Amino acid sequence: MKKLFSALCGLLLLAISHTSHATLRVVTTTQDLAAIAAAVGGDQIQVQSLTPGTRDPHFAAAKPSMIRKVFRADLLLVIGVDMEIGWLPALLQSARNVQVQPGNSGFLDLSTSIPLLDKIDGPISRSMGDVHAQGNPHYWLDPRNGVRIARAIANRLSELDPPNKDNYQQRFKIFSQTMDSKLPAWRTGLAKLKGKPVIAYHKSFVYLADAFGFNIVDEVEPKPGIAPSAGSLSKLITRIQNDNIGLLIVEPYYERRSANYLNKQTGIRVAVLPQSVGSQSGINTYFDLFDAIVMALNTPEGQ
Amino acid sequence: MAHSYIRISRLAAVIGLLLLKPAVTFAGEEAEALRQQLAEIKQQMQHLQQTYEQQINALELRLDGLESKPANQTSVAEAPAKPSRSSTNNSDFKIGLTGVIAAGGSSVDNDALEGLQAGAHDPNQNGFTVQNVELSIGGTVGPYFDAQANIIFQIDTEGETVVELEEAFFTTRSLPWGLQIKGGQYFTEFGRHNPLHPHSWDFVDQPVVLSRFFGGDGLRSQGMRASWLMPTDWYSELFFGVQNPKGETVTSFLNAPGEDIGGYTLIDRDARDFGDLLYTARWLNGFDISDTLSMNLGVSGLWGPNASGTTTDTTIYGADLYMKWQPLYSQRGFPFVSWHTEVLKRWYEAGDRGDPSRETLKDQGLFTQALWGFKPGWVAGLRAEYASADGNTSTDSLRDTRKRLSPNLTWYPSEYSKLRLQYNRDWAQHLPDNTADSLFLQLEFNLGSHAAHIF
Numbered sequence: 001m002k003k004l005f006s007a008l009c010g011l012l013l014l015a016i017s018h019t020s021h022a023t024l025r026v027v028t029t030t031q032d033l034a035a036i037a038a039a040v041g042g043d044q045i046q047v048q049s050l051t052p053g054t055r056d057p058h059f060a061a062a063k064p065s066m067i068r069k070v071f072r073a074d075l076l077l078v079i080g081v082d083m084e085i086g087w088l089p090a091l092l093q094s095a096r097n098v099q100v101q102p103g104n105s106g107f108l109d110l111s112t113s114i115p116l117l118d119k120i121d122g123p124i125s126r127s128m129g130d131v132h133a134q135g136n137p138h139y140w141l142d143p144r145n146g147v148r149i150a151r152a153i154a155n156r157l158s159e160l161d162p163p164n165k166d167n168y169q170q171r172f173k174i175f176s177q178t179m180d181s182k183l184p185a186w187r188t189g190l191a192k193l194k195g196k197p198v199i200a201y202h203k204s205f206v207y208l209a210d211a212f213g214f215n216i217v218d219e220v221e222p223k224p225g226i227a228p229s230a231g232s233l234s235k236l237i238t239r240i241q242n243d244n245i246g247l248l249i250v251e252p253y254y255e256r257r258s259a260n261y262l263n264k265q266t267g268i269r270v271a272v273l274p275q276s277v278g279s280q281s282g283i284n285t286y287f288d289l290f291d292a293i294v295m296a297l298n299t300p301e302g303q
Numbered sequence: 304m305a306h307s308y309i310r311i312s313r314l315a316a317v318i319g320l321l322l323l324k325p326a327v328t329f330a331g332e333e334a335e336a337l338r339q340q341l342a343e344i345k346q347q348m349q350h351l352q353q354t355y356e357q358q359i360n361a362l363e364l365r366l367d368g369l370e371s372k373p374a375n376q377t378s379v380a381e382a383p384a385k386p387s388r389s390s391t392n393n394s395d396f397k398i399g400l401t402g403v404i405a406a407g408g409s410s411v412d413n414d415a416l417e418g419l420q421a422g423a424h425d426p427n428q429n430g431f432t433v434q435n436v437e438l439s440i441g442g443t444v445g446p447y448f449d450a451q452a453n454i455i456f457q458i459d460t461e462g463e464t465v466v467e468l469e470e471a472f473f474t475t476r477s478l479p480w481g482l483q484i485k486g487g488q489y490f491t492e493f494g495r496h497n498p499l500h501p502h503s504w505d506f507v508d509q510p511v512v513l514s515r516f517f518g519g520d521g522l523r524s525q526g527m528r529a530s531w532l533m534p535t536d537w538y539s540e541l542f543f544g545v546q547n548p549k550g551e552t553v554t555s556f557l558n559a560p561g562e563d564i565g566g567y568t569l570i571d572r573d574a575r576d577f578g579d580l581l582y583t584a585r586w587l588n589g590f591d592i593s594d595t596l597s598m599n600l601g602v603s604g605l606w607g608p609n610a611s612g613t614t615t616d617t618t619i620y621g622a623d624l625y626m627k628w629q630p631l632y633s634q635r636g637f638p639f640v641s642w643h644t645e646v647l648k649r650w651y652e653a654g655d656r657g658d659p660s661r662e663t664l665k666d667q668g669l670f671t672q673a674l675w676g677f678k679p680g681w682v683a684g685l686r687a688e689y690a691s692a693d694g695n696t697s698t699d700s701l702r703d704t705r706k707r708l709s710p711n712l713t714w715y716p717s718e719y720s721k722l723r724l725q726y727n728r729d730w731a732q733h734l735p736d737n738t739a740d741s742l743f744l745q746l747e748f749n750l751g752s753h754a755a756h757i758f
Contacts, residue, residue, distance in 0.1 A: 052594065052631065059636035061758035063597055064538035064589020071481060071532055086718075086756040093449060096532060098477040126719060225635070226717065227679060253632045255679070 024161055027073040027100075029084050030057050031278035032140040033110065033149065035286045037077060040154045040171050044164045045075075050091075053278025056253055058083055058130075058137075062091040070095035073106065075160060077153065080111030081137035105160060113152040114139045117206050129223030141275065142207035143179055143186065146286050150175045182287055187212065189294035197243055199236070199268070201250040201259065204275050208293070217245065220258050228258045240266045247297075251275040271296050396442040399751030401502040403434040407743035411734065417460070418700035419729050419739055423519030424457070424501040425508035426743045433458040434745070435501040437469070448473045453500065469500075470523065481532035485544075491522045492530075492542050492585050493603040494623045494645045496670075503757050505643070505674055505684055506709055507725045507745045512647050512668025512690045515701050516619060518554030522605075528583065538589035548574055548581040548607045555617045555649060556581050556607040565664045565692075565702060567653045569610040581607035597758075599625040612655035621647040627758065636756070637679040644671040666692040666702060682713040696732075703732035719749040 024045045028034040034049035041047065048069055051060045057079065070076060070091055078084055092101060099106035116135025124133045139145045154172035158165040193214040198205075201220045209216045218239060222232035239245070240262065248270045250259050259270045274280045274292045283292050405426035409416045413429055420427035424435045434457075441451035452471040459465050472487030490498040496513060498521075513521065528544025548556035549572075558564070560571035574580055587601040605619040627641040646669040654661035668690030676682045688707040696702035711725035723745040730738055 054631040055629075055633050056635060059633075059756065061636070061756040063591070063758045064540075064587070064599060065591045065597065067532065067540075067589070068536075068538040082753070085753045090755040093474065093476075094532075096476070096478065096481060096483050101476065126717070130718070253634045255634060 024074045024157065025072055026075045026077065026157075027069050028077040029060075029079055029088065030140075030276060032276050032286065032289070033077045033079065033153075035277040035284070035289075036146060036150050036175075037153050039175050039286065040150050040168055041157055042167060042171055044161060044167060045157065049278075053274075053276035053283070054253060056251075057276075058086065060084070060087050062087040062094065066091055067094045070100060071097050073097060073100050075106050075108065075156065076100035077108050077110060079137055079140070080109035081116065081134050081139075082132050083137040105156075108152065108156050110149050110152055111135070111137065111139065113148045114145050117210060118203065129221070130225030136203060136206050138204045138275070139207050140286075141205060142211040143183060143290055144211060145207060147176050147179050178287060182290070186290050186294050189298060190214070193247070193297065196247065197245045199240065199245055199248045199262075201248075201254045204251055205249055205273065208273075217243065220248070220250075220262070233258060233261060236262060237265050240268050247271060249273045252279050271299075273297070397440070397752035399439045399749060399754060400436065401439070401500075401747065401749045401754070402436045403501050403745060403747045405432045405434050405507055405743050405745040406430065407432070407741060409739055409741035411736075411739045411741075413460070415734060415739065416741065418733070419727075419731060419741070420508055421511070421514035421519060421701065422509035425514075425519075426745065428460060434507075437500060437502065439751075443476070444473065447475060447477055449476055450474075467520075469520075481534065483530050483532070484527065485530070486527040488525050489523060489528075491524070491544065491546060491583050491605070492528070492587075493517075493522060493583060493605060493619075494601065494621045494647070495599065495625055495643060496623075496645060497521050499757075502747055502749070502754075505672060505682075505713075506686055506711055507723055507743045508709075508727070510645070510668075510670040510686075511688050511705055511707055512645075512670060515666060515668065515690060516555050516647060516649055518552060518558075520552045522554075523552045524548070524550060524581065526581070526583075538587075540587050542583070542585040542587070544583040546581045546583060548579065553581060553607075555605070555609065555619060555651065557610045560610065564609075564611065564651065565653055565694075565696070565699070567611040570613070572608065572610040572613060574608065579608045581605065595630055596626065596628050598627075599623070609651060609653075611651070611653040612658065612661075614655055615652040617652065618650045619647060621645060635679045637676045637681075639674075639676040641674045642671070643673075645669065662694075664692065664694070664702075666690070680715045682715075684711045684713065685709070686711075698733050700731070700733045705732070706730040718753075721745075721747045723747075 023043070024041070026037050026041060026045045026047045028037060028047065028049045030051055031049045031053035034047045037045065038047045050066050050069065051057045078088060097106070098104060101107060102109070116139060118132070118136035120131060120133045124131055140149065150172050154168045157168045161168075190212040193212060196214050197217040198209065198214050199218050199220065200216050203219060203224050205216060218236065220228050220236065222228060246269055248259055248262060248268050250256065250270060250272050252272055252274060262268055263270045273296050274283055274289060277283050277286060277289050280292060283289050403424070407426045408429050411419070413427075416429065417427045426432040426434060436456040438454045438456070439451070442449065444450050450473045453469040455467040455469045457465045457467070468488060470487070470489050472485055472489040474485045475483050478484065492498055496510060497517060509521070524546040526544055526546030528542055530540055530542040533539040533541065547553070549558070551559045551562070557572055557574070558569050560569055562569045583603075583605055585601060585603040587599065589597070589599050591597050601623045603621045603623070605617070607617055609615045609617040623643075623645040625641070625643045627639060629636070629639040633639070647667065649666045651664040651666070652661075653664050668688070670686060670688040672684060672686035674682050674684045686707075686709040689705070691704040692702040697704070707730070708728045709725055711723055713721055713723040715721045725743045725745070727741040727743070728738070729741070
């Protein structure tokens with residue numbers, strides 16, 4: 001018992017020596033928010049994302065290593081709109097960091113700065129699948145929303161760290177200007193899709209479609225979050241043929257069998273579209289994400 | 304715009320005409336034609352409404368931009384928007400109901416099955432069992448506390464409905480230095496499995512060794528515990544608690560008078576001083592070994608009085624290991640492989656000092672279970688268990704040498720429901736044939752607030 005006690009005391013001393021820090025610790029629920037925060041925060045912040053871009057952030061679980069990160073955070077950035085509802089409330093309770101609790105200055109829900117799409121006013125039921133009454137949570141896939149996110153983060157960082165306010169605002173300006181310079185090229189790159197009907201696997205690309213003017217007319221999932229069945233796929237085949245739909249977009253983490261089957265039956269082109277920063281190698285910044293999306297949609301099939 | 308206006312006035316004219324017509328009697332065909340026309344008009348109206356809403360939204364966005372943008376900025380990407388709603392991400396009050404119902408059959412009769420399935424929420428009948436219907440209410444009380452209550456409804460083997468206050472506790476929100484205090488009636492944080500509610504179990508029944516040491520309902524009691532999230536570079540948390548040692552949910556300690564453990568009938572003993580309370584401790588560590596592999600490692604201990612005598616004590620130690628692998632690309636949390644193992648040992652002093660038959664009953668047990676989520680919504684599991692005690696215990700269903708092997712298959716039709724099929728092969732000394740085979744089908748539903756995903 002004595003040995004255990006002295007070991008614990010030693011551990012405590014070791015631990016205390018770690019706690020001082022100069023930069024703001026920013027923790028985000030997704031890599032997209034981390035990438036934007038890093039662009040705005042620069043050297044003044046340390047950013048960590050709780051989930052990798054290769055996974056669907058809705059289905060994460062509150063791992064102990066996340067508790068550690070949130071406990072030490074000065075600012076927690078979340079997507080909101082129920083995206084993290086399965087794990088963030090439990091995580092916040094375990095992490096016992098008052099500063100990053102909702103309502104406090106260290107908590108920022110970015111969905112509050114965004115005009116959300118797919119809001120549902122009427123009655124809502126779980127028989128409809130995973131529907132989000134407050135709106136579709138995949139809003140980072142509209143580059144204009146990226147600027148809104150960056151502005152909200154820059155403003156919050158300025159509040160938390162006033163001496164560096166000019167740095168944050170300056171970097172936000174650069175971010176916004178970079179976006180201005182890149183948008184026309186992306187628009188040109190996706191111009192051929194304008195007005196075209198497209199099928200997506202899940203309701204992830206609604207904002208992308210809105211930003212670049214194509215129409216997502218159906219999903220492979222018969223209802224959000226519900227796996228396709230033989231029956232739902234055969235209905236989709238009829239629809240693809242009748243409406244002459246030429247493109248099916250799929251997130252990298254979804255199964256390809258349904259998409260390949262539809263491709264085989266109808267010849268519809270299947271494009272695997274990165275949905276997040278970090279979802280494929282080489283996508284390290286928010287701008288990389290749209291470069292990669294434009295490239296994926298312009299790569300001839302089979303390459 | 305002008306074009307749309309003309310279309311609207313045309314529609315209005317048609318509707319007006321329709322309204323004037325009812326005096327005339329229509330032939331069936333005419334009515335049908337009109338009905339069709341009406342449907343078309345309805346569609347057109349809806350389409351128009353949508354177009355207008357979209358146009359208005361777009362205009363609002365542009366207006367927003369003009370209003371809040373300083374004149375010298377000309378960014379195309381920037382179109383500031385008004386926050387469209389208040390944040391409802393972590394809504395304060397949660398209420399939910401989960402129901403777990405099982406149907407099953409076994410090679411042994413109901414009496415023997417109850418001995419094998421000693422958990423109070425285990426399916427233990429040939430036929431149907433309502434294992435657990437749990438009402439869960441929780442939320443934030445204020446800046447300083449969160450609180451939660453779980454109330455269980457159950458139908459016992461006699462068909463009577465039983466209501467139980469399973470848990471009701473508060474936790475602090477804002478203590479400094481990584482401290483948190485929990486108080487009330489709560490599941491003791493001993494190992495990984497004990498604090499889990501039946502709807503979070505990976506198998507239809509609870510591990511044999513836990514039923515033996517902690518009774519049918521798991522170890523829970525009234526008390527308080529403090530936990531400290533240590534400022535280490537990995538996750539490391541220490542829990543120390545004090546709980547009342549009496550009641551049927553504190554089986555290895557004062558339990559309830561008249562109950563029987565290892566042939567000793569328990570007396571009516573109360574906690575008289577601090578030394579008579581149940582002390583609980585746990586040290587839990589969590590590591591990310593790689594981007595795809597995470598591990599939890601914990602040790603737990605319990606120290607408290609037992610009611611086989613007036614001065615007798617019980618000590619229980621346990622160690623638990625949990626590992627989970629998930630590839631970088633995963634859809635809805637699938638695929639994954641997880642492995643969960645716990646080992647427990649109990650020293651139970653039976654008989655007071657000076658009593659010639661005084662002895663220390665030693666019991667031990669372990670369970671190890673692996674799950675494989677092989678495609679979205681589908682999980683295959685396998686659990687192996689062993690429990691035994693020192694001495695001649697072969698006729699005691701709670702202390703004999705027992706082995707159990709349980710393969711199962713679970714399907715989640717959605718996040719809020721599951722169907723599970725499980726086969727149990729039992730080897731138990733106390734059974735006349737020494738073996739039993741059972742098959743259970745379990746159905747679970749969740750209503751209300753989104754339940755937390757279990758790591």
